[in-house]
Amino acid sequence: MSLELNATLRGDKGKGASRRLRHANTLPAIVYGGGKDAVSITLQQKDIQHKLPDEGFYSQVLSLNVEGKAEDVLIRDIQHHPYKMEVMHMDFIRVDAKKVVHIFSQLHFIGEDVSPGIKSEDGVVNHVVTEVELECLPKNIPDFIEVDLSEMHVGDVVHLSDLKLPKGVEVLALKQGEEHDTAVVGMHVRKVTAEVEDGAPEAPEAPESETSEESGDDK
Helix, strand or coil: CCEEEEEEECCCCCHHHHHHHHHCCEEEEEEEECCEEEEEEEEEHHHHHHHCCCHHHHCCCEEEEECCEEEEEEEEEEEECCCCCCEEEEEEEECCCCCCEEEEEEEEEECHHHCHHHHCCCEEEEECCCEEEEEECHHHCCCCEEEECCCCCCCCEEEHHHCCCCCCCEEHHHHHCHHHCCEEEEEEECCCCCCCCCCCCCCCCCCCCCCHHHHHHCC
8 A cells, every 4th residue: 555645736936935835834846757747746744744754655656646636656855954854845756557666775684683793703794785776666666675684794795686675676786787786784893992001101109298297397
């Protein structure tokens, strides 16, 4: 079941119009692609904020309802406010159920705490990438890609070609040749900073007071 999002058509454009929309707790957006003209729309800020924590919101097909007419879309870009918890602008691209799409999917790393490298080899995991670009039909878009690290030892590396993908899903980089089979995650020995124990100069002793006894004799 796809996520649903409601929108209205937007006639006025420009920075001034966009500023007025944001003051009204709405935000400007655009829908394009699919062999149709681009359409400017308005979204409710509260609706977007409610969906932002949902990881699938960024990669799954959305049902965008524009004044009663629904279209299947994917998010192509989100512009966030530099310091406020607000979205400034969004781009959506129309999708065809019969045509492959390119999407970025998050990597979920599991089993790190029980891996031999962590438990007995003093290893440290280095996450090289946290998302991967995939190619598939819209119906096959995964919520995320799981990467199992439970069998990793120090020195092991997981590459793009090692990822276990759902049926009908391919890593886009691997279609460009073996030289694009980059590392996803690796494990190396923890670096220990040696403390200087020998040869360190001792702190000089404080000189004894030469006046303490003399002051006592004068009394």
